[in-house]
Structure formats: structure tokens, C-alpha cells
Amino acid sequence: MTVKRKKKNRFGDYLATCEDCGAEFWFPLESGTLILCNGCLTKRYREDLQLDKHSLDEHMEEQHLRFEKWCALLTEMKDLYYAADQMVKTERARIDSEIRLCEPDSLEGRFGLSKLSEAAINGAIERHGDYLETLSLLRAARTRKDLLEGCVEAFRDRRSMLKYLTELYVAQYYDRSQVSRSRVEETIAKHTRVPRREKEE
Numbered sequence: 001m002t003v004k005r006k007k008k009n010r011f012g013d014y015l016a017t018c019e020d021c022g023a024e025f026w027f028p029l030e031s032g033t034l035i036l037c038n039g040c041l042t043k044r045y046r047e048d049l050q051l052d053k054h055s056l057d058e059h060m061e062e063q064h065l066r067f068e069k070w071c072a073l074l075t076e077m078k079d080l081y082y083a084a085d086q087m088v089k090t091e092r093a094r095i096d097s098e099i100r101l102c103e104p105d106s107l108e109g110r111f112g113l114s115k116l117s118e119a120a121i122n123g124a125i126e127r128h129g130d131y132l133e134t135l136s137l138l139r140a141a142r143t144r145k146d147l148l149e150g151c152v153e154a155f156r157d158r159r160s161m162l163k164y165l166t167e168l169y170v171a172q173y174y175d176r177s178q179v180s181r182s183r184v185e186e187t188i189a190k191h192t193r194v195p196r197r198e199k200e201e
């Protein structure tokens with residue numbers, strides 16, 4: 001997939017363009033997989049989660065591949081999240097030492113500090129543009145990781161649900177009684193109702 005990069009900051013991270021809707025969003029670090037905003041990613045996984053009672057055999061075949069695909073995305077996102085977390089810590093330490101090593105005469109001009117107390121240093125770090133930028137990347141990574149965790153969880157449910165529906169089918173409940181038919185339909189409807197997740201951060 002081609003990734004259209006709009007901006008590269010000094011941490012090597014990018015503002016990416018969603019392949020589906022064209023929205024710009026922070027996409028932390030490099031990734032070779034789906035370049036989709038969270039809204040479009042959610043839409044894709046909901047499509048993948050859909051169940052049709054007439055295609056249970058197809059679903060059984062493709063379930064494993066779909067599950068693997070979303071697990072791989074989650075694994076990648078976890079790595080990116082830990083890397084972003086580390087980046088925030090490194091950035092904090094870097095600015096901290098820059099402040100402490102700064103000439104007293106330049107403190108005000110460079111960091112807006114009139115004196116060098118611990119509280120003042122912390123405040124200056126938390127207002128620093130570079131620090132804030134790493135924080136937004138960390139937030140973007142966390143939102144995405146949470147979203148994918150929910151998604152993988154939903155695919156686990158789908159697997160159990162498929163197994164259950166197939167058992168019902170094999171037991172020929174499907175065609176014999178209206179009661180069991182509606183049970184199958186209800187079960188599918190309940191299963192495909194994915195909990196609402198946050199949209200774009």
C-alpha cells in the first residue's frame with residue numbers, strides 16, 4: 001500500500017492520509033500495514049465481523065485468516081505504542097537536562113523560566129512544543145491500540161459464535177423449528193452489534 005506522507009517531524013513520525021476517506025491523522029512511527037484513520041479502520045473491522053447464517057462454511061474457512069490479520073495489526077500497534085511511550089520519556093529527559101544546563105541569563109528567553117525550581121522545570125517541560133508533540137503521538141498510539149484490542153476481542157467472540165452456530169446447523173435446528181431459527185438470527189444480530197468506540201482522536 002502506498003502511504004502518502006504529509007509531514008515528517010524530527011522524531012521520524014508522520015501525519016498520514018487515510019486511504020479510505022482522505023482524512024489526515026497522526027500515525028505514529030513507520031508501519032507497513034493499513035493506513036486508515038480510526039473511523040475507517042473501525043468500519044473495515046465491522047465489515048470483517050459480519051456473519052451471514054447462509055455462509056457459515058465460508059466464514060469458518062476465512063475466520064482464521066481474518067483473526068490472524070487483526071492480531072498482526074494489534075501486535076504491530078503494541079510495538080508502536082511502547083516505542084511512543086519510550087519517546088515521551090526520552091524527550092522529557094532531554095528537555096530536563098537542556099534546562100538544567102542552560103545559562104541562567106537565557107532561562108527566561110528559552111524556557112520562560114525566572115527561577116530554577118523543580119516545579120518550574122516540570123512546568124516548562126510540560127509546555128515544551130517537542131514534548132507535547134511526543135505526547136500527541138503517544139495518545140494516538142494508545143487510542144489505536146485500544147481500538148485494535150477491542151477488535152481482536154470481537155474476533156475471538158466471532159470464533160466462538162461461529163462454532164456455536166455451526167453446531168446448531170449440524171444439529172439441524174436451523175430448518176426444523178421457528179424457535180431455533182430465530183435463536184440463530186438473534187444470536188447473529190447480537191454478535192454483530194459491535195460496541196461503540198471512540199472515533200478520531
Ligand SMILES: [Zn+2]
Nearest residue numbers: 018021037040
Ligand atoms: Zn478514514
